[in-house]
Amino acid sequence: LFITSLTYLRSGEMGQSMSCGTRPEHGIFASVQCGDIVTVRRVMAADPSLLHQTTPYDRHSVLHVAAASGQIEILSLLLERFTNPDMLNRHKQTPLMLAAMYGRISCVKKLAEVGANILMFDSVNRRTCLHYAAYYGHADCVQAILSAAQSSPVAVHWGYARFVNIRDDKGATPLHLAARQRRPECVNVLLDSGSLVCASTSVYGSPGSTPLHLAARSGSIDCVRKLLAWGADRLQRDASGRIPYVVAMKHKHGACGALLNPSSAEPLVWPSPLKFISELNDEAKLLLEQALMEANREREKTILKGTAYSMPSPSFSDTDDNMSEVSDTEVCCICFEQVCTIEVKDCGHQMCAQCTLALCCHNKPNPTTSTVTPPVCPFCRSVIGRLVVARNNNDKSKSQDEVVVDREAGDISSSKLRKHRKSMNLGEESSSFMGLSSIGSFGKITGRGSGRIAAENELMDKPIL
Numbered sequence: 001l002f003i004t005s006l007t008y009l010r011s012g013e014m015g016q017s018m019s020c021g022t023r024p025e026h027g028i029f030a031s032v033q034c035g036d037i038v039t040v041r042r043v044m045a046a047d048p049s050l051l052h053q054t055t056p057y058d059r060h061s062v063l064h065v066a067a068a069s070g071q072i073e074i075l076s077l078l079l080e081r082f083t084n085p086d087m088l089n090r091h092k093q094t095p096l097m098l099a100a101m102y103g104r105i106s107c108v109k110k111l112a113e114v115g116a117n118i119l120m121f122d123s124v125n126r127r128t129c130l131h132y133a134a135y136y137g138h139a140d141c142v143q144a145i146l147s148a149a150q151s152s153p154v155a156v157h158w159g160y161a162r163f164v165n166i167r168d169d170k171g172a173t174p175l176h177l178a179a180r181q182r183r184p185e186c187v188n189v190l191l192d193s194g195s196l197v198c199a200s201t202s203v204y205g206s207p208g209s210t211p212l213h214l215a216a217r218s219g220s221i222d223c224v225r226k227l228l229a230w231g232a233d234r235l236q237r238d239a240s241g242r243i244p245y246v247v248a249m250k251h252k253h254g255a256c257g258a259l260l261n262p263s264s265a266e267p268l269v270w271p272s273p274l275k276f277i278s279e280l281n282d283e284a285k286l287l288l289e290q291a292l293m294e295a296n297r298e299r300e301k302t303i304l305k306g307t308a309y310s311m312p313s314p315s316f317s318d319t320d321d322n323m324s325e326v327s328d329t330e331v332c333c334i335c336f337e338q339v340c341t342i343e344v345k346d347c348g349h350q351m352c353a354q355c356t357l358a359l360c361c362h363n364k365p366n367p368t369t370s371t372v373t374p375p376v377c378p379f380c381r382s383v384i385g386r387l388v389v390a391r392n393n394n395d396k397s398k399s400q401d402e403v404v405v406d407r408e409a410g411d412i413s414s415s416k417l418r419k420h421r422k423s424m425n426l427g428e429e430s431s432s433f434m435g436l437s438s439i440g441s442f443g444k445i446t447g448r449g450s451g452r453i454a455a456e457n458e459l460m461d462k463p464i465l
Contacts, residue, residue, distance in 0.1 A: 032066050066078055096112070109144050130163070176210075179220070182215075187223050191226065206239065208240070221255050228259065229268070234260050248260050268357065288356065330390075334352070344384050346382060
């Protein structure tokens with residue numbers, strides 16, 4: 001098993017079964033585990049050599065016990081005495097590995113702060129602290145370790161991307177372990193940090209398994225959903241020739257199988273190769289992530305409709321709230337339904353998050369491709385270099401009910417449209433606009449293909465819908 005328990009901590013040699021007459025070297029471990037810092041200080045003053053004792057079988061040091069127990073105050077005190085924070089137990093596990101295993105985030109951060117080596121491998125499965133955090137589902141620890149990797153010698157001498165995709169002795173990356181153990185939060189953090197979504201194992205699970213194979217095997221629809229949204233290939237086969245759909249159905253995970261069925265519609269994929277996507281601020285990124293989730297949820301409803309796994313429809317009250325919000329806010333000129341929340345920084349044109357996302361991911365990116373041609377603004381055809389959250393209407397000086405169209409350049413200079421514009425006949429032809437197809441990505445997101453953008457002579461630069 002992957003679990004390497006703290007035998008000494010759980011065997012009855014520590015805790016309440018410890019009597020006052022227990023040997024001093026045992027007493028120090030009990031005091032560390034239960035957070036008795038007064039006793040620890042007294043022992044340190046009376047006989048510092050006791051701090052270098054280890055437990056009988058697993059050979060845990062006091063640093064291991066403090067880290068695994070989450071005793072941050074005692075750990076900080078001990079680290080002042082220990083010059084080496086990377087002491088090894090019987091399985092060559094460091095205190096940082098145990099802190100990551102037990103989800104002791106404060107201890108993980110403290111050990112990383114004092115220079116604990118994040119690139120040490122245990123002797124059980126040759127796994128690192130990142131493997132442990134991902135396997136046991138501690139997303140905050142995963143994030144802390146990855147943050148430490150960016151500023152540690154690892155990033156310089158070993159490479160951050162290589163560390164994120166580090167493999168154990170069976171060829172499993174942290175992402176493989178998180179997917180197999182049904183840890184969607186860890187999957188999300190790892191994908192966002194550059195984990196390879198289509199990496200194959202050597203012998204872990206079934207040989208040649210991708211994270212999607214392992215998520216299908218575990219039946220985690222949340223992990224499947226996230227992996228697909230990051231470009232996981234539903235047709236990639238393991239060493240036995242099986243695609244993830246076959247794996248899901250073999251283990252009787254019907255909902256996962258429905259989403260993985262090659263005949264079902266593909267989801268929209270987070271456009272991570274685009275440079276400006278990696279540079280989004282937190283607020284803009286959240287808006288686009290929510291749009292991606294909503295779009296793919298609609299796809300899932302269609303796929304699962306009429307099955308035992310069908311998803312509930314949104315309540316009418318939610319729809320009414322959204323409509324009242326739209327009535328008081330600028331409406332997207334592409335779909336004429338959603339609120340404008342995203343702005344193209346250089347030209348200032350605005351769109352809703354759903355249409356922005358469709359523009360960015362009209363083609364499914366190749367997970368192995370690091371660069372792609374950035375999309376262009378659908379209004380002025382300038383290359384999109386940066387996206388930000390849309391400015392407040394109060395900051396704009398142009399009319400709120402007028403759209404000024406430069407017919408020669410095909411440029412919409414202002415998109416101040418209100419809810420009442422939706423009552424227009426959107427099917428009416430116009431020489432100034434070109435209709436978007438309701439079949440392509442825009443239609444997939446909004447369910448409406450009536451918006452019109454740019455001029456006829458710009459067709460070659462538009463996404464192929």
